[in-house]
Amino acid sequence: MNYSKAEFYASYGKFSQIPPCDRIEIAFAGRSNVGKSTLINKIFNRKNLARVSSVPGKTATINFYSLENIYFADLPGYGYAKVSKSEKERWSELIEGYLNSDRDIRLVFSLIDMRHPPTADDIHMINYLIESELPFVIVLTKADKLKKTEREKRMEALKTEIPYYDQIHIVPFSSMTFEGVEEIRSIIDEISADE
Secondary structure (H helix, E strand, O other): OOHHHOEEEEEEOOHHHOOOOOOEEEEEEEEOOOOHHHHHHHHOOOOOOOOOOOOOOOOOOEEEEEEOOEEEEEOOOEOOOOOOHHHHHHHHHHHHHHHHOOOOEEEEEEEEEOOOOOOHHHHHHHHHHHHOOOOEEEEEEOHHHOOHHHHHHHHHHHHHHOOOHHHOOEEEOOOOOOOOHHHHHHHHHHHHHOO
């Protein structure tokens, strides 16, 4: 798969606006500012395919990218406190509407900041994906921001912080060192090969 050929497809602020599903989809979920856009740019080897913002809560839409036979859906970040209640409800409807739909979602990359214990929202998302029987992989972002011993401590702690840890595929990712990029691409290759 030629990852640099990925293109921005469309943005939707309401679930009702999204056209019917006509191909397989892979989604990216995670709290605000966890690094979803950065990860997408690294996977597709592009600087600005997904707009990166230092301001949390910037992605308030589902952004779709297209590559060959797959749509990649970048879901709005959850858990950002500084937005209005109505805006939070709209995000929640958008994310849940998408994940609950009959779309052909083959995989969700659930992003968690490796430096900190998963938030209540992160755990809620993991449990939701398990209950919905949606296949998912956890991507631990910002791996390069930890020193070796800190990283070992966090990896150990995650075993008790993440439910069903030993049954989940977990990929540490760094935008600086590109750690995890090839592993994530090979997971995507496997999914697209099944088509």
